[in-house]
Amino acid sequence: MLGQMMNRPLSVIEILKYGAEIHADAEIVSVRTEGDLHRQSYRETYARTGKLAHALKALGVGHGDRVATLAWNGYRHFELYYAISGMGAVCHTINPRLSAGQMIYILSHADDRVLFTDVTFIPILEALQDQLPSDLQIVAMTDAAHMPDTTLDVLCYEDLLAPQDTDYDWPELPEETAAGLCYTSGTTGHPKGSLYSHRSTVLHALFVAVTIPRSLHEGARLLPVVPMFHVNSWGMPYAAPIVGASLIMPGGKLDGPSLYDLMENEKVTASWGVPTVWLGLRAEIDARGKPPSALDQVVIGGSAAPRSMIEFFEKMDIDVCHAWGMTEMSPVGTTGQLPVTMQDKPFEDRMALKSLQGRRMFGVDLKIVGDDGQRLPHDGEAVGELYVRGNGVVAGYFDNDEATKGAVDAEGWFGTGDVASISPDGYLSIQDRSKDLIKSGGEWISSIDLENVAMSHPDVANCAVIAIAHPKWDERPVLVVVGKDGKHPPLEEFHTLMEPHFAKWQLPDDVLYVDALPLTATGKVSKLTLRKQFADYTLPDVG
């Protein structure tokens, strides 16, 4: 028997509409490319979002069309999130750190109609000019006075908005309608797109809001360090207007001193980002002898938060919430706030627990399975591949049948490629990665893609790329090679081969020579053994 309740489609624009009405004076403060600090309330933001939707329509954007962004965290990027999804199109956030080849691939794979870009990234686009789809319209996210001098044919964001009406008649869309698109690296080949829906986005925002209230509450001043091109800034732009938190947007200024000043001046209460960015802030806090005065919580995720980093903040009475998730999960999966029963426990015990990846967020299910595909117990001992399920989790990849086929198991769970144990009380402990990827400063590098290029060197008999721990970048790639006829080509030769296909920061930091690569029972290169073999190895820049 069915209930007799209204079934109203969950909708992204309803979030901003609510924020504009109920938390009208909460604000978005943005460090912008124009060089100043810009402030506008949710009320103003909603009005501008209406104008933007009219402008998009005028540009020919229709229902289901993809509209790309290449931008820092800022109010215009926020407006794009809501206007694009609100009018029924799909907001495709592009990571500017991708290699040129990947960027061109996803622009054409997504078939973007319009690309909104911060002026910062104009040089990147100029370099790609010949390869850009010919009908792609480019809009520079600035005003007339700051339009870049460029060979590209670009429109001006503020000029597009100026003549438009603030009232837009937002369509009522089925809640499964696509709202956002974000590509992430596969272990090999092209990036794959997670296609978020209105339903998944709204539910994820609600789940995050009830799970991390210390960051997300009325009057909070939240600084998303994690970029809006990284899985929607972990959902902050969607959760903040619901609860009435202000957003303090750092633009491209992510160094320690800039973050510190922004936090201090804007009385930031919480900030979320990957471990790498906290190193800069940490150094600045050390230099100034005290943390930003209002800072109450940092959420660290995207890579494992080192215990020393957690302790650093906690010793200053700044709560650390260690979170785990992934692009395919919208992204939050687990979060590490401690239960109240732990509050009186010794510091050591609390920090040990906080070093784990936390427990599942409401709306997320976890399971670990062994090599035989059977479920393993959540006993804190058994280690298996981690699978997840929930309304925020992808069921496949955008326009990619092959990747979609392998995405979920027979029971309908998504395989994360992470290897983990789960304790009886639900704490996730990520132990390893089964997918052949390296995460450097929060960004992915494909070992396999690097290996494929390295193999094209005439003096290479066999090779493997492994992740080596790095104090700043978490992991860096190192190339391990079996030379042909005892030959040992230098690192530069590999870089030369790789440069056309990869971003600079994706290239291996070193090449090491071995006589043979260790193999698994099934005859594959055993990266596990290889990593153990080089456990004592130190990277050139760490030494």
Next chain:
Amino acid sequence: MLGQMMNRPLSVIEILKYGAEIHADAEIVSVRTEGDLHRQSYRETYARTGKLAHALKALGVGHGDRVATLAWNGYRHFELYYAISGMGAVCHTINPRLSAGQMIYILSHADDRVLFTDVTFIPILEALQDQLPSDLQIVAMTDAAHMPDTTLDVLCYEDLLAPQDTDYDWPELPEETAAGLCYTSGTTGHPKGSLYSHRSTVLHALFVAVTIPRSLHEGARLLPVVPMFHVNSWGMPYAAPIVGASLIMPGGKLDGPSLYDLMENEKVTASWGVPTVWLGLRAEIDARGKPPSALDQVVIGGSAAPRSMIEFFEKMDIDVCHAWGMTEMSPVGTTGQLPVTMQDKPFEDRMALKSLQGRRMFGVDLKIVGDDGQRLPHDGEAVGELYVRGNGVVAGYFDNDEATKGAVDAEGWFGTGDVASISPDGYLSIQDRSKDLIKSGGEWISSIDLENVAMSHPDVANCAVIAIAHPKWDERPVLVVVGKDGKHPPLEEFHTLMEPHFAKWQLPDDVLYVDALPLTATGKVSKLTLRKQFADYTLPDVG
């Protein structure tokens, strides 16, 4: 274009499963009919809920069957909520304050298979024994040692649970599946049932949790004074396990001293209820000279919170959240926490704002319309009938085509029967009620039903029942009569006529005689004019 996300059905049992895993040690503390104070964690509660589901199955309860409860707030009632919905049946909470006739009507209209009752209500059932459906199984919510001595054929709750397994294989249900049923008085005739779904229940819980975090957060100790037979205790039993709040259940002990002691002993941080119950607590606070030590917020709704009551609590630094809603809304519609920007404003201004009914909760839309059906502006001036829309709002009534037909307007909005204005910044101000109902101590009395019986008195030419303000009960009914041939029958004669059809507390407090009743333009009795006419009238027990 559709997104490519998993579409997992929202499900009530997932809430308790989550609470049992992530907030395992949060507890339900219950004043129970056995006479003691009982405590159990969410972990234990979930295990017992599994047993209960097995027991229900053994009693023959199947998918979609209705299972009734007649019970105070307590852990067994809570277990019933989850076990019944979790197994795919419908939890039908019955208000023990209904008249015998209404109770019999809804038991048979709902076609309940099993009735779970607190031993307190056994006498009520015994009095109805002849009229109870013959195949209705009755379960007393107690253990073998406390089974009532009764002429009824009753099963024992704890005996049913004892042999069962804690693991229950909860079915995966479409999220629109009915989960709960709650009848509410119509302006005339029989009560009408709101049939909540899993979707509406889970979404409402999330909406409430993000909207009233001061009550609903991890470690909070929440005391639901509003009964679980009143619209699911305003959703507290569903929101608390998500956020990790403990529930302190008062059972039938709702007097001031009992509530005070429970709040003090259990360090209650927040409590929700109708204005009438706060009077008792208020008197007790006055007597003891200080409020319960941990009490931080009271939510007052169900009837307008008097400003003096709001000020009383606020002066003691207890936050008052004035909320408005209704059975047909799951029930929360608007809530009165002030925006941070108001925090530094003078006390008078803040109290004036808190006296209004608050602003819409996330997920609820409001509109007011004039007599011509046209929308009125939200300017704080225009007064019109209030309509609502949202995932927590009914689209009709259970098995009641006639009531369903009139429930929503052409645009799909539900008519609340409240008359209100809405300010430009979203504050709802309830001005009047267009539905002919009187709300006494949080419970409904139908003016029309009383009038119909009064008209059957041979000496009555015409009559009307109006609401008169009462300091304790908010409103009390008074009968206004035009006598035939100058006859003035006394109140007792009307009571004698009415008693078979109404609960005692529903009878009018007084009868007043007039020469004629004022009429509206369309020739109906103008209750508005009548109420104005008796503005200075004082009820007999108030004087």
